[in-house]
Amino acid sequence: MTRSGFIGLAGRPNVGKSTLANALVGSKVAIVSDRPQTTRRAVRGVATARDESWQMVLTDLPGVQKPRDVLTERMQRRVERELAESDAILFVLNGEQGIGPGDRFIAAMIEAGKPEAPVICAVNKIDRLKRHELVAALAAAGELEMVDEVFPISARRGTGVAELRARLAELMPDGPLLYPAGEHSDLPSEIHLAELIREQVLRRTREEIPHAVEVEVESIDGRADGIVEVRADIWAESLSQKKILVGRGGRMIREIGTAARRELERELGSKVFLDLRVRVREHWRRDESLLDRLGID
């Protein structure tokens, strides 16, 4: 008999949920950046045992914070729905920062949403902690009433990830494998490639720009010469943002394009021609039909 199930990742923005999802899956399913609210869409990452005795489907979710607009409202509702349907909840804390009001808000949300699912707490970024700080962080996590077990980890370095994965696998209910064993993610390739481009934008921009930018891949075409042609638009919400993204003499967009092309080549395993344009689309974050099309629900 095999075991399989769903695990929802919850936690404040920037605590390392996507880094952890990638580490548990063993493949890059979600983009990572040091800008808060990097993740906008729920991404399912699939981890399967080598002997195919279990499978867990990890749903990497946007970091929870107070909704500001239609985009963040949608993100929040999705988190609540996903957690309600999970077989186990992985609650991620930033061990560096202690437990704050944001963490308590999420703890209350988990408790209200699905009290019967086991809640595993991962205290992340322990690579940054001194021994006594680690002890204090683990004790604080253990005091949260809804938390059943606590695991110290460094998602970035991989410390403690194997132990956490083994425990999560034990918590999966009996059931058939839900995805083919070689599959790591459920994202359509247009969206995954758009995310890889957006990751490069996030790395190079600050303040309101990371929140204002969205990327849409228009087409992916394999040419006869083996090169894959990818056309994509980067949207800004204003002309001044567009100017920053293009940069003086087009320098910024060239840098983004070169870095993104390398990422796409690694992902697709072939040479890529990337045609990248910056466009202005005012208030896209409030445009419900557009958010639908982008798969942000």
Ligand SMILES: Nc1nc2c(ncn2[C@@H]2O[C@H](COP(=O)(O)OP(=O)(O)OP(=O)(O)O)[C@@H](O)[C@H]2O)c(=O)[nH]1
């Ligand atoms: N030092 C250290 N940094 C980490 C670790 N895990 C993640 N980070 C960094 O923390 C930042 C945020 O990581 P993400 O994985 O994007 O965080 P997230 O929780 O998915 O953030 P949102 O999608 O915005 O909610 C990135 O700069 C990561 O490299 C870790 O174990 N140690």
Ligand SMILES: [Mg+2]
């Ligand atoms: Mg994330």
